[in-house]
Amino acid sequence: MSVEQLDVAVIGAGAMGAATAWHLARAGKEVAVFEQFEPGHVRGASHGASRNFNVAYVEPSYLAWLRDAEVLWRELEAEADRPLLTTTGIVTHGPGVDHVATSAAISAGGFAAEVLDPSEAAARWPGLRFDGPVLHNAGAGRVDANASVAAFLSGAARAGAQMRWNSAVSDIEVRGDDDVRFSVTDAEGCRRVRARRLVCTAGAWTAKTLGGVAGVTLPALRVTQEQPAHFRPVDGAPHWPGFNHHPAASDPATSWFLAPVYGMLTPGQGVKAGWHAAGPETDPDRRSFLPDRELTAALVRYAAEWIPGVDAAAFAEITCTYTSTVDARFVLDRMGPIVVGAGFSGHGFKFTPVVGRTLAALAAG
Template identity: 55%
Template sequence: MATILDTVIIGGGAMGSAAAWALARRGRQVTLVEQFGPGHKIGASHGATRNLNPGYERPEYIAMLAESLALWDDLEQEGGTTLLERTGIASHGPHPRLPAVAAALEAAGIRAEMLSPDAAAERWRGIRFDRQVLHMPDGGQLNPDAALPVFQRLAAARGADIRHHTRVAALEILSDGVRLVLESATGTEVVTAAQAVVTAGAWTGKLLGRESGAGLQFPRLRVTQEQPAHFRVTDDGALWPGFNHYPGAGSAYANWYSPVYGMQTPGEGIKAGWHGVGPEVDPDRRNFLPEPVQLAALQSYARAWLPGVDADAFEAISCTYTSTPDEDFVLDRIGPVVIGAGFSGHGFKFTPVIGRILADLATGTRPAPEMFHASR
């Protein structure tokens, strides 16, 4: 006889762990299954740093930012662990919308100031600043390696069942729920649940898309292998905000693939990378090796724009992006399946808010904003 459950969360990365925390706080019975072990480096939710970049102009994202800042504080207090270092974020370059972003943030009570490149360089001499600088003091670096265990520990303390090394071999949508075949070291188990919350990252398409038995319709999810690098710091006295550099036209931006993001990772160096332009991959068949042309271009960027690092002393790292065509997330409910996917390389800062939205969808409390609907 199949085990009968209330809510099964498939995928124990950032968003699934946050959904488990949010649902457990509401007293719901939750089972979270994750195919890999704790702290694995195969998906998108590992590493010691992610930028909490407040640089949004759209009101939906700004509202999520404000809520996210409060929820990260709640999580730190409840978990007794520091998760956010408020180094600030400095975005620069000839992006025409930076002043409008500053105005939108200030109107929402999120601090922002425009600086000249010279003024910014006086504060952060490890970076060569370009044209104009938007400084956002409320931003900083989040720690995924610390955050995921806190989400899961607090969820488990409220009764959530957290199962690592448990793979969903099959998902069948029923008229009144879902049937799942779970594989683990102890064998195969068939469970039915009132609903499934799918936060499977790069594996979402395989589990729910057209090629799967579920065949649900949602925006195409493009899985890429991203290849940032940690560069060795040469100026030990320099202070480092998180940063984003937006290119313009002209020879100064030749061989750029995208905007560049970066931050300091304590003990590892200055992380810098292109955004969402790595090779498209099957998440089960990655080689984890840097694409040499993009890596060489990233080194050239570091030589030109990061005077505080050694561009020839670095360690390449690897993660996945799962991106939608418009880079807006997929947060929706289709029958008994709640989908959280397509975070497009900018979702981690919103993790506790996304957990709340997924819990709302699972409990029927309220829908997600229309911009995140699967049918958009």
Template identity: 50%
Template sequence: MQVDVVVVGGGAMGSAAAWQLSKAGKSVVLLEQFEAGHHIGASHGATRNFNTAYAEADYLDLLAESKTLWDELAAEHGAPLLDLVGLVNHGNVPRLELVRAAHQERGIESYFLPAAEAADRWQGMNFSTDVLFVPGSGRVRSADALVALRKSAEAHGATFKYSTPVRDIQVTGGESVVVVTDETEYTAARVVVTAGAWTPKLIGKLADLPALVVTQEQPAHFTPVDNTLVWPSFNHNPDPDPNNELYEYWFSPVYGMLTPGEGVKAGWHGVGPVMDPDERTFEPIPQQLEALVRYAEEWLPGVDPSSVVPISCTYTTTPNEDFVLDRFGPMVVGAGFSGHGFKFTPAIGRILKDIVDGGTAPARFAADR
């Protein structure tokens, strides 16, 4: 079967690429090895942080574009995809001062609050440092976003095929590629590979990628003790002083948000066990779960720590936690989103479309950077 572009991997990034490519008038087939809405990769779950607390110019550019595109997609979908409940950032104040300065340069609203004032405003949380609050941040309705991306892509002519593993990708020349499934072969000018944790297995030596480390991450939901509490999304970084005993048991920074109907989500960032995505246990590491419950006891007075419900997802992380958005002959790769990519989903779809058309991504995301 001949098409313009085959997209391999039907999570957030592949769905966004299919949306952008089909809007641009290309014939697109998306192939996903699992069923729609599966919980085996990195794109499932009801919410993700829409976190604009970055200091780097290229990430702030992507955030601005992503906000515009999320709103565009929501208009097509007929329902909101962002809940701008704000984002609280605390801990590591020197880093937050850099973020605040970058926001001031761009006219992004953010401001510092003393710890006591923040604790009075957000009574479900404790603070030991000044807090940087970003009102224009919040949550992405991630499960709804996947549905919206698919529906919009299909409305523009894309075909989504689930439960369709790709068995081989054959680069037959500079302007041609063959993608093999159990039922047929697709010949295309370009293939976009957005296969998450399966990327190294799928493309092997076809692309010179940086090391992609796959880990099983184990955040959890906690039940709020009072449904009248106001919950912004949050990022909590440990004090850079290694002698601060408040953080001695921490595994990493902590992120979290309210997931309506499920509880307050909190998790360590990128410190789960390294694992083959086809051999996951889906079980939390006891020491990490115990430490997360202790975090809830000490820093989240608005939740019941004993109500902990572990959840599981994968991270695919590059050495510097920057993404890979690059082209190798007729193959375009989006990979290594390192636990902070979802908020950028629609802009990443646009970048992948541009690379298919012969463009390039920002230099930060080159595979050899």
């Protein structure tokens, strides 16, 4: 049986795989992207219209990546000729964060930051309730996830990348430092492929895809089903920033929270809010896609207590997967001819163009 020959194969056409292919193709590399499902599917973590471009980090390395990411998002916007990153500002509140120290770190990292008292914040953003200091990052914003993935893939294709949809990869075998073989099953049957490099950005399927491959060691990756919801605003006029709300066990008003809360306005759909990494573990091939009732009830309670600008009884839920590491750090590694990008832990999307650049460099180098 003949074996197809490739330079770089990318497994997974979600955000990270799409961005990796974009960087590789624009650098003149021969690249083919293998996606087991159809374009724009909703089984993973990259679908939907909104993600926070949140800059409320204290680690200098994350902030440096965010500076680069903002430049690359604007570059992708210009290439795609459509808006992708919208500056809305983001507010962070709750007793689980040292707002003054975080503000100082963000400012040192090159982004605007200010700490407001709750009355001033409430006057600016009446759709949200605050009961303590509020960290405001005016330069933060919202990324259109669906449009961004499409833009990366379109840009990669224009630069010569091949897109292989409904093409499942299995039976990966490392033969040498520049030789990795795998099987591809699609509508035409099953065939073997040889590549110099294989980049795995398979999201919730990472462990399934690479499990048992000689020379590949992964940290523990926990896959959960998460379920944010869009709530109907009661007034279409107020300006909505993105928001993050961090509880503390010692605070009676937030000690009942299941996890930190994040949210933003999704134009045309409502105000999105969700628990961060509070969902149950799941098998990505056996998901029910049905929201957990207890998580739903808690989120409705949160909206009723903390988002006065929405109707807490009028909402539509969506489900997605998180693939998380123990410390929420990303897996960006190369083992022989295999490059791995995984474990983006519910906060990786804003970094997508930088992650793609890093994985492309690992594959090229």
